[in-house]
Structure formats: C-alpha cells, structure tokens
Amino acid sequence: MKERSSNSRNQGPGPIDKGMRLISLVLSLSALALMVSGFILLLLGEGAYQLPGARALRLSKLISWSSPPITLMSLGIVLLSLLPTARILLGIGVYLSSRELKNLLVAAIVLLELLLSLRLSF
C-alpha cells in the first residue's frame, strides 16, 4: 500500500499541532504540580524517605483520600499517563471537524486500545 502523506510543512503549524502543544503543556505541568506537591508533603510529614516506598494507589482508591501525599502523587502520575489519551481525543476532535474520516477511524481504534489498557489497571 502506498500513501502520499497529507503532511504539509509550508503552511506553518496547523490546528492539530497547536492543540497538541497546548494540551501537552497544560497537562504535563498540572501533573508535575500534583506530583511535586505530594512529594513535598511526603518529605515533610512521613519520616525518612526510602526506596521504593509505598505503591501508587489503585485507580479505584484514588477518591478515598486516605493519605494526601500518596493520593496527590498518584493523581499526578495518572494525569500524566492520561496525556497520550488526551492527545488522541484532540486528534479525533480535529478530524471530526475537518471530516477526515479515515484518520478519524484510525484515531478511534487507537483510543479504544488506550482505554482497554486503562480498564486493565482497575
């Protein structure tokens, strides 16, 4: 199968490029803020830091807020790990609005794979 790419470099960044950059910036910095906040609370509150420490909270237990440091850190890790899913969702939005049905179908299948992985972690 040969396919000419639709990528065009001479028009500058398109909506998908700008959106990817923004979503990567916002989510990664938010995730880092959560992680670092939780880590600082951990260092301040719970005795000597040791490796490997406690496991990240299971997804089903994240809302219980049993221990603020570990909950914040786990939330931050989960948020960062969801960034690829968010990028795919953005792609789906762009392809839907521009009616690129082939790309839309491909993105939807990749999204299903990511959601399957998420489901396996519960």
Next chain:
Amino acid sequence: MFTALTLFLGGLLAGLLGALMGLGGGIFLVPMLKLFFGLPIRIAVGTSLVGVIATSAGVAAFSPKAEAADVGLALRLELPTAGAAIAGGILAGAFPPRVLEIVFAGVVFFTAIYTIYKGRRHLAGSSAERMFGQEYVLRHWAIGLSGAGLAGIVSGLLGVGGGFIKVPVMYSIMEAPLGVATATSNFMVGITAGASVFVYYGRGDVYPAVVIPAVTGVFLGAIAGASILPRLKVKWIRESLILVMLWMGAYMLFEALR
C-alpha cells in the same frame, strides 16, 4: 533526601542524554535504576514508562521540531504498536526478572549500533529538504506496521520508547524524511508508553517515591536537551555515549547472569 536528589539528577541526565541522542530517556533510566539504586527491573520499567510519557510531553510542549510530526502516519503505526505494548506489559509480569534483564542488555547493545547508524545517516541526509521534505510517498506499509508492532512489544516489555526501531522503520523502510521520522517517533513513543503504563500501574509496579524525582528530572532534562541540541556539536557526545551504552549493556548482562 540525598537519594531523592540523586534520582532527580539521574533522571535529568537520562532526559538530557536521551534528547541529545534522539532517544527516550528509558534506555538510560532503566539500567540506572536497576544497577545504581538496586530496584527490581519491573519497578524500573514502570518508572521509565512514565518518564517516556514525560519526555514526549516535554518535546511536544517546548520543541518547535515537534510540529514536523506526521500525526496521520503516527496513528496508523500506533494501531499495532499500542496493542503490542499492552501485550508486552502483560508478558513482563510472566517472565522472570532475569530474562527481562538479559533482553534489556541486548536492546542496549542494539541501541548503540542504531546510534552509530543514525549518526552516519544524519550526515548523509542533513539538508533541510532531505530532513523534512515537502511531499513524500510512504511505502512498504506491511513491513512498517510489523516493525511498529515489534517496537510496541519492546516498549511494553522493557520500558523504552522504541524510537530506535521506529525511526529506522519510518526512514529507511517507509521512506519518510529523517526529520519527519524523528518527530513522528517522538510523538508515538508517548502513546506507546501510555498504552502499557497502566498495565504496570495496575500490577503495582509504579512507586511514586521513585517515579516523581526521576520523572521530574527526565522532563526537565528532555526540555534542556531539546533546547541546547541545535547549539552543540553532538558527534563527540554521541561517540562517548555509545561507549557508555556498551558498558551498561555488558554490566547488565553480567549482573543478570551472575
């Protein structure tokens, strides 16, 4: 506290080296966590997968070269890659740690060879037109998709981004321009890692006390590396790091076989 700082600095170095060499940080981070911090390999891999996502995010957010990514190509190749990464993550739970360590040592050696190859290719195709190209025809999709699937298995099994497989597949086999292949690979590695990271998370192989200092360092290192790369003559860095990788691979193999 000193341990946390050392993890951060190690992550920073891994992210920086990864960006300078066009690799994810995983190929440096996993051996570092295993060999210097004595962590079990599955914890090192779980940490590294979060680090790969952070690297991909850092490049996407701060590097102008990220816009060269062919998102359509990336998504098509991710069809087998993401599924294979999930399978790799599940398989990692079935294999004994020693097997994973031996396989990882092999991957490190292979990556060193790939880095030599990439250095020579970069010199050959370094004009802007050859690096990025305005129009290009992608060929050999069957082999490309198979190679992408292999990259997914390796990523899910060992916590690396798989760029050392994806870039040659896209560039040498599918005939995408090198700059497009590299940028597209940067985009893909985040999705590939995102496919398997939750398998490790659900299995309890992700430990925040390890992840957070290491991944914060990787994120900042990747951004720094992407920023300073255009100003550096990377040839001598690449050659030094090839030697480091060969040493790392040998050390991991020795430890696994002991």
